[in-house]
Amino acid sequence: MWYQKSIEIPARKRGFHLITREILEALPELPECRVGMLNVFIQHTSASLSINENADPTVRDDFESYFSRAVPEGENYYKHTLEGPDDLPAHIKASVLGVSLNIPVSDGRLALGVWQGIYLCEHRDSAGGRTLVLTLGGE
Amino acid sequence: MWYQKSIEIPARKRGFHLITREILEALPELPECRVGMLNVFIQHTSASLSINENADPTVRDDFESYFSRAVPEGENYYKHTLEGPDDLPAHIKASVLGVSLNIPVSDGRLALGVWQGIYLCEHRDSAGGRTLVLTLGGE
């Protein structure tokens, strides 16, 4: 059993956003999967995906603060600057955090831990919507 | 062929630990898989998984030293501080390193390189055991 679909996540402001519910709502087939693997893939180079704490919104605030310090804008050695000061740091953050998640499926549900949620990590100041490809393999 | 099980890794001290052997011992079905993919997923937000050097323990020491400097405790801009100074940095490290590994399976064995081992990355000072979901798909 292989199933795939594309979904569009509407534009979000720069930062880290929980999208677990959007993913689940796009997967009415999930309950039919006894065991398998869900891949979530973002088709962009300046936004990324991660799995982390799903309860306290200050965690997501702190992620934005941390990553924007760890990958600063305006370093004088950057060469790729034509698309704005937030662009090259966005590419770097996308590679540090990753653009592809694999989440096990157990008895028709994502086998996330109690405190785990799926993050859309938006690294641009003014991005549009983001396209995700969801692929479910299993039985 | 899809196979899945949960295992518990007993509590480890903060740092980076080789767990390749624990994973293999939990997978007696592996020799029956000619070609496939093993996913190892940790159901936590303050510990992570990685693949790196399996021989010299000072590599794992240096990882702990490096990541604890790269993601310092006690930054004055952190908001999520109620669970202790090691908690928010642990979440960040978990997203930098990742919580989900995919390792190819070839002729009944993990297709790791000669020097590759599986790391449990424990980012909390005093964590309990950690639950991993192992999912094997293949033929």
Place this chain on the structure above:
Amino acid sequence: MWYQKSIEIPARKRGFHLITREILEALPELPECRVGMLNVFIQHTSASLSINENADPTVRDDFESYFSRAVPEGENYYKHTLEGPDDLPAHIKASVLGVSLNIPVSDGRLALGVWQGIYLCEHRDSAGGRTLVLTLGGE
């Protein structure tokens, strides 16, 4: 349908290199896969894989500049120094960027975004060729 092969990427200089074409040329079976998942796995601990911008070579230059600053050589607390000053930083970069990619397959093609390419991230000053395991699962 599960398919697997190993390929060798000839030695590249330290830095970030597009290898999308090498991957595709090694996969003549791809057009037969309607929906599935390609895993690309590098069997090394001092090189890694990523997905990022495929058009402007200065992005890859800036990646090399950034990561070599973020993970500096010669820190006085490093213990694993016998294999040269570039070795331990190479291991750390490999874990930050990751050694395993999962890319969805749609209608016989990799479902990469328009601007996405596959990077080989070579972190050693003088490495040899690098071995990749390509695993395709799908239908």
